[in-house]
Amino acid sequence: MLEIKNISFKSDDGKDIVKNISLNVESGKIVAITGPNGGGKSSLAKLIAGVYEASSGSILLDGEDISGCDITDRAKKGISYAFQRPVSFKGFTVRDMLSIAAGRELSDDELKELMGTVGLCMYDYVDREINQNLSGGEQKRIEIASVLARKTKVNIFDEPEAGIDIWSFQKLIDVFKNLRSVSSATQLIISHQRGILEIADIIIVISDGKVAVSGKPKEVLPTLFEMDAYQNCPVGKRCSNE
């Protein structure tokens, strides 16, 4: 169980980015976080992972307060985070990265399976450096694989669909569904994609740093997509009108 209590975050210039958000996320669930760009979704994910430090509030993992833990300790306690923009590493091969993620050397069979789940052929990629010679989509898949390699309690994916082709995207959805059926890991997925929102157990709409709407897909989706300009932040408009 992941509990977020009254979490807030201010940017360096003092702007309120996340405003007093509270959430309870049960183990084994897929939680999709959506909402307009700039609304605070990624910041919330980074607060949970420990990339950002909250200005107030607390985060509990299985009852343990991890608010004071840095990113390393949170990773060790079972939180994984797939960055929205993957990082390049000169000299690091895909094999290196996935082995660090797993905490041990991975066999070719394990790498083959892991990379296959994100639509990459192991033999074509495993010894390539994670640098600008890989496309954005290829780097994104490796980033997702680095989280899957960890087998942790909470997996956070920040817009996993970005840069991924339709075939691989559908495969990724299957990966999320499969993870739910075979493990008790919680998956927190930030996404604008209907395909992901539809498989979620809970959808949380974040707008203007606050939870605007939350509920099951059948409750949230009709309203969300009836708005004719979801991409133009209607959720935000609706919240401010309210």
Place this chain on the structure above:
Amino acid sequence: MNNITGDLLFKIGVDKDAFDGAYSLRENGACSGLKSTDNIKIEKHPEGEGIVIKISSKTKGEKAYIPACVTKSGINDIVKNDFYIESGADVKIIAGCGVHSEEGGHALHSGLHRFFVGDGASVEYIEKHIGTGTSTDKRIYTESEFVIGKNANVTVVSEQIGGVNNALRNTKATLEENSVFTVRERLLTDNDDTVDTVFDVVLNGEDSKTDVVSRSVARGNSFQKYVSRIEGNAKCTGHTECDAILAENGSVEASPCLAAKNGDAELIHEAAIGKIAGEQIMKLCSLGLTREEAEQKIIEGFLK
């Protein structure tokens, strides 16, 4: 061979099999072992300290080891080695140098190496340099010159992996038609170490190619100066790249220089110097590494 020599040889990658084939071992300014094979003849240099290595065209996939170690303070080891690689030979030469000296002393190895590479030959030259001991005056100076014939392929893997307080590393190459010269350099400096590394590659032959890539890490108060010059005198391609990571107060000065003297010469240079990106550390920390472990992993990967 004393224990320090054994340790230095291990660190520069000279394994126990080294002495089965052709080799020349140099210790404290003198030859302490030398062996030829049918295809690789090693003799003392007629002009003084050093060796002459003659590699016949029958050589296919053989290795020759020529390490040098300075294990005592007060030694100035100055050596001249000439390599004659016949047309069509295929050889791997493992060189490398270790210098050891304790506090207050100094140790120097200075090597002048000349390679005459015949047409169609393939040469892989690997050298690792390391310093051990508490002295702050351990020096390695090397000057390597490659004269590369037609259709030949030369790869140089050169590493200075720590503990050398002062180094001068000059490498020159001239290439004939359709030949290839590849360099992969790795440097790690710390404390008050200084290193000057210079590459000067002249592409004289049609369709000759060179690729010179240096990756380095400057820690402590160390200073590295990197100069890489490629001259294209024919239809040719050349690329030189210097990537450096700065840690603590380390500093790096990089000067790539291209001289295209033929309209069909295609020459490229790249240089990037900076600290380890914060996002790289953050990514590895998100996988459970501490900041220090992340930095170490990044440096190890970068210099790999």
